Amino acid sequence: MRIGELSRATGVSRRLLRYYEEQGLIVPDRSVNGYRDYDERYADRVKQIRGLLAAGLSTRLIKQILPCLDKPRSIHFPDATPEMLALLTSERDKLTDRIEVLTRNRNAMTEYLAEVERHRAPAAPGQAPPHPVSWAAPDQPRDA
Numbered sequence: 001m002r003i004g005e006l007s008r009a010t011g012v013s014r015r016l017l018r019y020y021e022e023q024g025l026i027v028p029d030r031s032v033n034g035y036r037d038y039d040e041r042y043a044d045r046v047k048q049i050r051g052l053l054a055a056g057l058s059t060r061l062i063k064q065i066l067p068c069l070d071k072p073r074s075i076h077f078p079d080a081t082p083e084m085l086a087l088l089t090s091e092r093d094k095l096t097d098r099i100e101v102l103t104r105n106r107n108a109m110t111e112y113l114a115e116v117e118r119h120r121a122p123a124a125p126g127q128a129p130p131h132p133v134s135w136a137a138p139d140q141p142r143d144a
Contacts, residue, residue: 003028006038010046017046023059025049025066055095061087 007014020026021036026045028036048069052062065088 001038001040001042003036003038006042006046009043010050012046012050020046020049020059024063025059055098057091061091 001009003014003017006012006017010017017026021028026038026042026049028038028042031037045066049062049066052065053059057065064084
């Protein structure tokens, strides 16, 4: 697929895709006329890169770990220094912490939405919907 197709498939701009190529994160084939030709697997790879960047990893680190994400048990890094392994361990632990925070926030939002929905009375035809439920501070009792 061409760069425009990959851009549409992933929601990532062409410019950013070229940047990923400059960083060695993706390596498209080139057609005889010089156009980039991306294999279908790059759509998932670009989404994977976006997720790792959103998690706070650098492109340098992403480039080092991308091979592991395909087949973790078959990859061997002869250049895996103790420093690199410590960095990967630290980044993994940061991801775990972020996942826990995100999970708690998602669960709190779910509970909030369920509580609002539970207290919401259906509006009669022709009437405005009821006012949203007001919430007290967490350490204050809620008005009923």
